[in-house]
Amino acid sequence: MRTTIEMGQLHIFQIAIILVIPYTDALQCRDGWTGFEGSCYYLSHGVATWAEAGAVCKMLGSNLAMIETAAELTFLKSELRHIHQHDADKMQYWIDGADLEVENVWRWTQTEQIVSFTEWAPGEPNAGENDNCMNLWGKSGFRYADNDCEEHYHYVCQIRDPEGGELVG
Numbered sequence: 001m002r003t004t005i006e007m008g009q010l011h012i013f014q015i016a017i018i019l020v021i022p023y024t025d026a027l028q029c030r031d032g033w034t035g036f037e038g039s040c041y042y043l044s045h046g047v048a049t050w051a052e053a054g055a056v057c058k059m060l061g062s063n064l065a066m067i068e069t070a071a072e073l074t075f076l077k078s079e080l081r082h083i084h085q086h087d088a089d090k091m092q093y094w095i096d097g098a099d100l101e102v103e104n105v106w107r108w109t110q111t112e113q114i115v116s117f118t119e120w121a122p123g124e125p126n127a128g129e130n131d132n133c134m135n136l137w138g139k140s141g142f143r144y145a146d147n148d149c150e151e152h153y154h155y156v157c158q159i160r161d162p163e164g165g166e167l168v169g
């Protein structure tokens, strides 16, 4: 009898794993967007200034990416390295961080939160008041750099919590 119950519990446990894993992976993102931990990301094909890039993301119902954890940055770095196996050195992707208001105080502009997790490329940020927008710098394995907001770069858009929004379906 005891054995039966234990096997029953084990069986339920296995079912739980089977149900949970596909559900976690089942984050639904639009075509051309990639999901990771509850967000959908779009890696642009075209280039734009930082402000234009933010406007394009907004038109797509998103914002420039706000990277909050090491895991999130690791995911994006890995996606970008995969896409740019042969041309990463020339690639820069705008993200939402900026120090436009107070020099060297980096904030995610969509929430005005201070950027808490950072992985700056060696020597970055290095350009003071000339460079106030944050990008993922291919030459440095897509770590952070500050650059002139008027440069035309690729960009990463992010929809956070798409299942709470209009995205599914």
Ligand SMILES: [Ca+2]
Binding pocket: 099, 103, 104, 127, 128, 129, 130, 131, 132, 133, 146
């Ligand atoms: Ca600056």
Ligand SMILES: [Ca+2]
Binding pocket: 124, 125, 126, 127, 131, 145, 146, 147
């Ligand atoms: Ca810089």
